Amino acid sequence: MHPGRWPLLSVTAVWATMASAAPQPPLAGPDLSLEVVTAERSSEKAKTDRPSPSGAALVLNSLSEQERSKLAESLHSLAAATARKRNPFYVAIDDTEEQAAAQKLFAETAPAFTAAAALSRGRWLSAEGDLAVRVVKTCSPGSRCMPLFSQGPGDGIEQRIRFLAWPVGYAVILRAAGNDADHVASVLRAGPASSQIALVLTSTELHSLRKSPALSSVLKSAAHLAKKLPGSPLVETLESIGRAASARDEVPWLKLPRDTVLVVPRLGALATSNRFVDEIDSRLQAARAQVEWLSSPRKPTASPGDRKDKPTFLHAVSRQPA
Amino acid sequence: MAGSGGGGGSAAGGSGSAGTGGAGPAPGCDTDLTGTWDLIATRAYKSPSSGTLVIGADALTVTINHGSTSGFGFDRLAYSTQGSRTLSWQRTPNPAIPIDVQNTPAALDAGSFPLVLGGSWVFSANMWRFSVSVGATASSLIVDRLSTGTLVGGTWPDRIPRPRLGETYSVSRLTPLASQFGVFGGQWQAVNDKDDETCSIRVENDMVQFDCQTGNAFNGITQLTVGSDCVASGSTINSGWELSARRR
Numbered sequence: 001m002h003p004g005r006w007p008l009l010s011v012t013a014v015w016a017t018m019a020s021a022a023p024q025p026p027l028a029g030p031d032l033s034l035e036v037v038t039a040e041r042s043s044e045k046a047k048t049d050r051p052s053p054s055g056a057a058l059v060l061n062s063l064s065e066q067e068r069s070k071l072a073e074s075l076h077s078l079a080a081a082t083a084r085k086r087n088p089f090y091v092a093i094d095d096t097e098e099q100a101a102a103q104k105l106f107a108e109t110a111p112a113f114t115a116a117a118a119l120s121r122g123r124w125l126s127a128e129g130d131l132a133v134r135v136v137k138t139c140s141p142g143s144r145c146m147p148l149f150s151q152g153p154g155d156g157i158e159q160r161i162r163f164l165a166w167p168v169g170y171a172v173i174l175r176a177a178g179n180d181a182d183h184v185a186s187v188l189r190a191g192p193a194s195s196q197i198a199l200v201l202t203s204t205e206l207h208s209l210r211k212s213p214a215l216s217s218v219l220k221s222a223a224h225l226a227k228k229l230p231g232s233p234l235v236e237t238l239e240s241i242g243r244a245a246s247a248r249d250e251v252p253w254l255k256l257p258r259d260t261v262l263v264v265p266r267l268g269a270l271a272t273s274n275r276f277v278d279e280i281d282s283r284l285q286a287a288r289a290q291v292e293w294l295s296s297p298r299k300p301t302a303s304p305g306d307r308k309d310k311p312t313f314l315h316a317v318s319r320q321p322a
Numbered sequence: 323m324a325g326s327g328g329g330g331g332s333a334a335g336g337s338g339s340a341g342t343g344g345a346g347p348a349p350g351c352d353t354d355l356t357g358t359w360d361l362i363a364t365r366a367y368k369s370p371s372s373g374t375l376v377i378g379a380d381a382l383t384v385t386i387n388h389g390s391t392s393g394f395g396f397d398r399l400a401y402s403t404q405g406s407r408t409l410s411w412q413r414t415p416n417p418a419i420p421i422d423v424q425n426t427p428a429a430l431d432a433g434s435f436p437l438v439l440g441g442s443w444v445f446s447a448n449m450w451r452f453s454v455s456v457g458a459t460a461s462s463l464i465v466d467r468l469s470t471g472t473l474v475g476g477t478w479p480d481r482i483p484r485p486r487l488g489e490t491y492s493v494s495r496l497t498p499l500a501s502q503f504g505v506f507g508g509q510w511q512a513v514n515d516k517d518d519e520t521c522s523i524r525v526e527n528d529m530v531q532f533d534c535q536t537g538n539a540f541n542g543i544t545q546l547t548v549g550s551d552c553v554a555s556g557s558t559i560n561s562g563w564e565l566s567a568r569r570r
Contacts, residue, residue: 110366110562117369118362121390127360127372129391153551156570163360163553163568164372237367267364268557268564271549 054240055116057247061205062112064189068214074105075221082228111266115198119167120250133165135253149295170270170297172263172280177290181259187287196276199264203256207249219245273297351552352502356436359567366562379436380404421447433504458505463491490515499526
């Protein structure tokens with residue numbers, strides 16, 4: 001057995017042990033940089049809410065090649081509906097066709113864009129601004145810390161922190177056996193559209209756009225359509241898709257181990273994290289994909305759990321540390 | 323009318339008492355939703371906004387920030403029966419708009435939903451008046467215009483789908499179902515008097531689902547689930563709304 005790994009089949013006992021005995025996080029490392037964010041600085045930053053990346057590259061990377069082709073078709077359909085509407089010889093009875101095309105696009109992409117935009121913020125604040133959460137390599141002394149990799153909900157404050165930082169706090173992180181993260185990601189992307197999963201990204205796909213034949217069609221269609229829909233709420237998103245090829249790394253702070261896959265739930269599915277986890281589990285089992293569960297908001301019904309020895313940490317800064 | 327109009331009240335702070343009172347652990351959310359909740363909400367292709375929900379037997383305050391914190395401004399709907407009955411809507415930087423509330427209460431078991439809902443209600447503000455009757459097996463909503471003129475201090479809360487003016491919406495229960503929301507548990511049908519907007523509403527166990535054919539943001543399927551761990555979430559499939567909330 002690899003040092004630091006739990007056997008894949010020691011299922012329930014491993015989960016139970018992990019949930020009750022959280023490892024102590026290291027406080028410093030010679031090769032790691034540390035940014036200290038005080039509560040006061042946190043408030044100052046909150047007043048100048050920095051624009052976050054759109055997450056378009058993350059969304060595109062989360063799509064399978066087939067899904068990219070479908071997205072290109074949806075963009076093409078919407079462009080065609082828009083063009084017909086502008087044709088002086090075309091008498092539109094209503095906007096049904098255009099609306100249907102737009103709604104299809106919403107349904108296919110909106111949850112993923114929501115998750116990607118939230119993930120790429122990299123820093124999550126409570127409504128009052130008194131609690132800021134970010135992912136760091138090393139925790140600053142005196143701050144409340146907890147492992148990013150989680151095997152359960154934790155105590156009250158930990159649950160709150162994970163909720164605020166939901167794109168990572170409620171995510172499932174898997175390590176692919178046999179160094180085949182691409183295969184695991186493709187398994188999770190296959191099948192019918194999920195009502196629970198927003199994003200599936202390998203550790204490589206977190207940081208650079210995956211090239212493919214359908215990608216260029218999506219980029220071209222999005223850029224074209226953005227010019228045809230002035231004033232539409234879609235324009236900003238379409239433009240960000242069109243620019244995705246030249247976008248910089250949207251989550252440079254999220255350096256996950258090699259051969260890992262990050263699965264982010266839909267914002268609207270946090271209450272059903274059991275279904276989210278079980279859907280991942282059932283897709284993996286159906287494809288006989290072998291993984292280690294490094295992090296999960298819930299214990300899956302049937303799969304083994306494990307955690308990594310040197311986790312990245314959720315870093316919470318509070319005016320009133322719990 | 324037993325209740326008297328409020329109006330003139332300003333939005334009380336973003337958080338506050340939800341009537342929880344006393345020490346000890348809060349009851350499970352399958353039996354009582356009372357408390358302060360963190361909210362995260364988003365519209366399609368927008369960055370999520372944070373907010374809070376404070377709910378109790380005698381108060382409800384929903385605050386949705388315009389950015390990541392309240393420092394960027396906020397939208398707030400605040401209702402309280404502590405002292406005089408007050409209801410207001412505010413979108414900063416505009417001042418709060420008082421909404422007059424009249425209520426003739428009637429007993430109604432809403433299960434885990436703590437706010438008193440039963441009876442007849444009339445909400446009036448600016449040119450709008452909503453007459454609402456909430457009962458165990460049937461409810462109705464009548465929307466009419468008080469007067470023509472310019473809206474004062476703001477418009478209809480655009481985060482809330484707007485019912486159509488001059489129409490009566492009727493909601494009736496077709497079949498009762500077990501639910502944490504008491505008598506609201508069941509399969510319901512909502513329809514307007516022009517019969518061109520309909521909703522099929524299912525309230526069962528911890529879930530509420532609307533399947534609507536309407537001309538507003540309610541169109542399509544809207545679903546909300548309240549988990550026993552006090553995390554609630556939902557979405558509207560057609561318009562891209564998503565929401566999650568967690569009780570502190």
